Amino acid sequence: MPNMHEIPYKKRLNSEKNCDNIERYMNRFMNEALKEAQSAYELGEVPIGAVIEKDGQIIARGHNMTETWKDPTAHAEMIALREASRVLGGWRLPGCNMYVTIEPCSMCAGAMVWSRIENLYIGAMDEKAGACGSVFNIACNDRLNHRIHIETGIMEEECKNIMKQFFRQLRNRKNNKSEE
Numbered sequence: 794m795p796n797m798h799e800i801p802y803k804k805r806l807n808s809e810k811n812c813d814n815i816e817r818y819m820n821r822f823m824n825e826a827l828k829e830a831q832s833a834y835e836l837g838e839v840p841i842g843a844v845i846e847k848d849g850q851i852i853a854r855g856h857n858m859t860e861t862w863k864d865p866t867a868h869a870e871m872i873a874l875r876e877a878s879r880v881l882g883g884w885r886l887p888g889c890n891m892y893v894t895i896e897p898c899s900m901c902a903g904a905m906v907w908s909r910i911e912n913l914y915i916g917a918m919d920e921k922a923g924a925c926g927s928v929f930n931i932a933c934n935d936r937l938n939h940r941i942h943i944e945t946g947i948m949e950e951e952c953k954n955i956m957k958q959f960f961r962q963l964r965n966r967k968n969n970k971s972e973e
């Protein structure tokens with residue numbers, strides 16, 4: 794067993810003996826994606842958030858803005874991808890990892906493949922529209938020239954709960970209106 798201090802941090806994270814470290818590392822970024830989801834929630838947007846990380850640093854973030862901007866492409870992931878491209882000065886994002894609270898749709902998964910995102914970390918799956926394993930798997934498909942490594946279930950409960958809370962509130966508001 795080599796001395797732990799001699800192994801670069803990233804390699805150490807990948808060693809199976811350090812599952813706790815990996816989890817803590819992934820949760821740190823998912824937590825930031827959740828903060829983005831919260832910002833969307835406060836605007837009355839479906840609460841989905843995303844961050845893009847490179848070499849342990851967050852280089853871009855985004856949250857759903859479809860209602861506010863009246864733009865069907867203003868998903869959290871698309872906004873983060875655009876920002877990351879601006880930051881890095883190109884549309885290819887090698888070595889970048891995406892953390893997103895809810896499984897990306899076909900549009901976002903497609904954009905992630907185009908941008909060559911390396912790893913995708915998902916909070917909760919979306920059985921109705923997810924394109925990273927649920928309805929389709931665009932993010933990791935042999936027929937495309939780039940495949941994204943996917944990990945799911947990161948802070949799943951927290952990511953699910955904020956969605957549930959949002960839709961519950963929306964239903965309550967609608968019910969109250971119809972009673973008036």
Ligand SMILES: [Zn+2]
Pocket residue numbers: 868870897898899900901902
């Ligand atoms: Zn999307």
